[in-house]
Amino acid sequence: MVESRYYGQYGGSYLPEILVSTFDQLVTAFKEAKNDPAFWEEYEQIMSSYSCRPTPLTFAGNLTEYFGGARIYIKREDLNHTGAHKANNVMGQGLLVKRMGKKRVIAETGAGQHGVATATMAAKFGFKCTIYMGEVDIARQRPNVFWMERLGAEVVPVTDGTRILKDAINEAFRDWVTNMDDTHYVLGTACGPHPYPEMVSYFQSIIGREAKKQIIKSEGKLPERIYACVGGGSNALGIFSSFLDDSVELVGVEAGGDGLNTGRHAARLASKDGTVGIAQGFKTYFLQNSDGQMQETHSVAAGLDYVGVSPILSLLKEEGRVRFESATDREVLDALSLTLKKEGLVPALESAHAFAQAFKEVPNLSRDDIILINQSGRGDKDIFTIADAFKDPDWQKFIQQKAEEYRA
Amino acid sequence: MVESRYYGQYGGSYLPEILVSTFDQLVTAFKEAKNDPAFWEEYEQIMSSYSCRPTPLTFAGNLTEYFGGARIYIKREDLNHTGAHKANNVMGQGLLVKRMGKKRVIAETGAGQHGVATATMAAKFGFKCTIYMGEVDIARQRPNVFWMERLGAEVVPVTDGTRILKDAINEAFRDWVTNMDDTHYVLGTACGPHPYPEMVSYFQSIIGREAKKQIIKSEGKLPERIYACVGGGSNALGIFSSFLDDSVELVGVEAGGDGLNTGRHAARLASKDGTVGIAQGFKTYFLQNSDGQMQETHSVAAGLDYVGVSPILSLLKEEGRVRFESATDREVLDALSLTLKKEGLVPALESAHAFAQAFKEVPNLSRDDIILINQSGRGDKDIFTIADAFKDPDWQKFIQQKAEEYRA
Amino acid sequence: MLESYLRNRLKKKDILLMTHLVLGYPSMEDSFRIIETMVEAGVDLMELQIPFSEPVADGPVILHANQMALERGATVKQAFELAEKVVKNFDIPFLIMTYYNILFKYGVPRFVSEMAKKGIKGSIVPDLPPEEGEEYFNAMEEHSLSSILIFSPTTTLDRMQYLAGFAGGFVYCVARKGVTGSSTDFSEELAGYLSMCRNTTNLPIALGFGVKEKKDVDFLTQKADIAVIGTQTIKVIEKDGIDAAGDFIRRLR
Amino acid sequence: MLESYLRNRLKKKDILLMTHLVLGYPSMEDSFRIIETMVEAGVDLMELQIPFSEPVADGPVILHANQMALERGATVKQAFELAEKVVKNFDIPFLIMTYYNILFKYGVPRFVSEMAKKGIKGSIVPDLPPEEGEEYFNAMEEHSLSSILIFSPTTTLDRMQYLAGFAGGFVYCVARKGVTGSSTDFSEELAGYLSMCRNTTNLPIALGFGVKEKKDVDFLTQKADIAVIGTQTIKVIEKDGIDAAGDFIRRLR
Ligand SMILES: Cc1ncc(COP(=O)(O)O)c(C=O)c1O
């Protein structure tokens, strides 16, 4: 039986027949793990001894003063091992893979963070590892490709379709339908067929659980608003999940690209361009044309450059529980620059979307208010993109010198 | 009065007269801070809310199994904000600068880690910041230069002398003798005139304090040996300091470069080439000729490529309390590769020296033994050096394509 | 009814041939000519794939055909127009094969009724398990169209029985794990799998994925009712042109 | 004794001139010619810097001279040979200026006795505060050499008095914060600083750092006993050659 879980009308499990039994197995393994208290304990243990959990909640005093509005706190997922919240999901799925007795993992990656995280987990657990990554993303996130390979993973460039995240997902599925016996597909975000949206959110919920305790400890009360960027939705759901029943405004920030009215963006929920559809195994909002063909998306941040979005977020949007906004590439670079200079923090380009939106709103909040921004990752990986965005002449000279050396 | 503290015959305070009053002020401020229990509390607080302290102690199960000797634990200073133990020192000195009411900081940097850490601290505390960095190091640690500049620091290339770490220190002193009124020099390691060796070790001692608690908690006993790389000596002293009175063998690993008998290395204590001298304000072992002229050093790791070493370590060597060894560039790259593949950890090239030496010794230890390796930093910053060492063809192609883009 | 057509046909032939093509690849005009050629060469039924941007279950050759068709502007409307035309012109059953989003965006009942109107006999939707397909199966039944379901080597006996309850026309048995276009090992194991499929359904059974030459079709004769040739015809056409497809089909039997 | 030489000389001149050079830059031979030229031009005493690889207190011009001298092979031995030769040839006092490691590696007592043997009158070691210098000061006293100490604008009155207790020959007052070679503001503030220096020691006082033209020397006359010209002579020589140094010195007074 295909067990398909829906969130309102979103979600489901639109599987090719060949994968039905594999999903059966996965659903069962995840259910058992979830019901086994020792599992979450083991998960927390590995996250605290191998990664750096709990990650801190940093008060951003300088930004707070600069904007003169609400007090700004930043949840530091950038301090995770491998530099992003992706570690949470990956280590959780790694433990499941061990339970299922499989020996190989595959994954898609956009920003490369999920790929690096998966390759790292595979090294740690002794699994073989193949990572699918769109050609366009390989070009803009080369350092991460380098590290995946050094970690012992095979990185397969995806040259089909739009050659970004969604195409890498398709390729991973194609691998999986061939090798499901010994292989687990470590999906990187809260998308895909059931149980992925639930499972990924479950592992990422560690962010919100910690953040809630931390903010109460620091301020004795909950924040007014929480900001998180939304690619597939996993870091956003990770932090939102602990606050759904509280009177806290939750803001998901999508990639505005060149602007919502240019067509060049990846705002599935914040723009009028998204419509409900079914692809990659689940039903949600997609950027697609009237025939149902998926459209090209655009963002400076490879990790947000995705055509669909978590079905759980689609429901939360429908219910009005989460507000969706977008930040343009330009706004994001400005927010990144400001955060570097004011706080010494280097958000990933993805995370900088959350900062950008928060910066638009924070001046209008009261000084007694608190907001919380989820810094889903660090920007080291984005050095080429950021250097290009700022047209850094010394960097360009350095690269040209390097190229000369290699030519010799 | 020049207060000069000696460690055996090493240390002291060989200052130009112009700096005497500045050091007076610093010695006093540090003494007061050290005697103020609230200061260490504030320090721990900022290290846990802004960086990720306590950093985990990770059991390296796969490496343990691979070598079949002692159980290997890794102290994860790589998980600090900015990616190395340098954060510990820098945030501590930042708090002192606040106490002294100064508004500008300067620093030397070799690997760039201390520069990035200082630039970050300056952003966080709102100080102006200038970083001195040798031209040779700028070329091999370009990503760190990029980030320092983005953080708002001015990076000044040092074109004198051997154009590496020691020359950057000289330049920083030259800045300081002009601007001491509003400027503090954030020295990056446990070297230089008193109080730096003591002060930097004091802040870095947080590593050993945590590690000791953690290993006792995990294993109920102390390790047999502890390995740390030795550039100036700050990460080594940081972890060693809590174990000096215990029966734990402490091993400091210096840069063997091309090999101790090639002359191209930076082993001041592990080789026969080091002799006692006085430079950069303190007395210790230096790599110098018979006239007292400092020699060129060599290491694949910019952060170990230093001509002197902490006076505290010179004494510990003399007393036989710390054993000094060296690892060659080649051994270091192999150790790095193995650690990546087996554990999913990316040590900095500096830190990989400690791994390399541990790997040589661990097979000969018993399975009941425990060893501890200090992973002082992460290797992201070393991507260019590592890619070059492994002659990665895809990386070279990528850099050449980038160079083409920039030419257009 | 598709099933009775197949049963009749099977009285005359040991094994039937079903071919596949992607509508709009290389162009809509060429698609018409390919169909014409194949019908003349004696195929017994055909599946017409409406291209989709995310054909997850397809391998590189069909994936590429989907993408090229879309790049050249293929639309669902054009696909239906072509389907209507070939149904009128050629006297074999035609099926639509596509992914579920194409139906969903069109409106599932509207899509099914459109198929019926155009004279299409049934459809294959590889990413729609019955559990998710209530609307689709209802509409198909309403219009007496055949819902072709898929058995795979990972499908349990229980599930085959469950699937059989939704199936119409014939059952499409996938020869192996993987996507379309890789090679298949025509072995005793495959024969065993086919006899298990046979035992779970009363419908005729088709075998697809990796059928590419006479030897394969010979192997399947007696074991299956229909041999499905997908990727291989696209390859033949890409290499030797549309006319070569006729010879290729004729040489299979 | 250096001090009495200076006192005598000061009876004839309002202000004395001390110049500086780096031994071995551009070469040992050139160093000899430079010294010769300067003595002929009427300098009253000279400090001869033995190059060191880490001249922390020196600015870019002198730093560069140190490095070039070392690159061209300058050694401590050669420096002493040259010192011996100039002492024999020229009838003014010569001082050695260098960083402490040069003495330390040579052996401090041995170094000091070598200076004495060569007829050197004293030395300046800018990175050696008296607190660290017991061995040095003892040896200097033993050989009746003058230990030239440094006052700086950040030196407190207390400390000046403390330093004065170790000083011999004269006191070297640094005009401002910073390294050698930057420009100095010859102002009332400087005059105040000099009178404070004067009040703390009975020794003659020299002022250095940034003295580069007649105007500066004129300003210092009456306020200091010795004007020290360092960087500027190196610049003149680098620009116009060794002979220009003579004219340069003559024009200062
Ligand atoms: C740092 C970072 N943040 C956010 C995202 C977006 O993913 P999600 O919305 O699942 O958190 C990515 C994806 O690669 C990422 O690398």
Ligand SMILES: Cc1ncc(COP(=O)(O)O)c(C=O)c1O
């Ligand atoms: C990661 C890392 N480890 C070690 C060192 C060496 O310094 P120390 O010996 O002071 O720890 C450096 C210096 O830059 C460094 O960046």
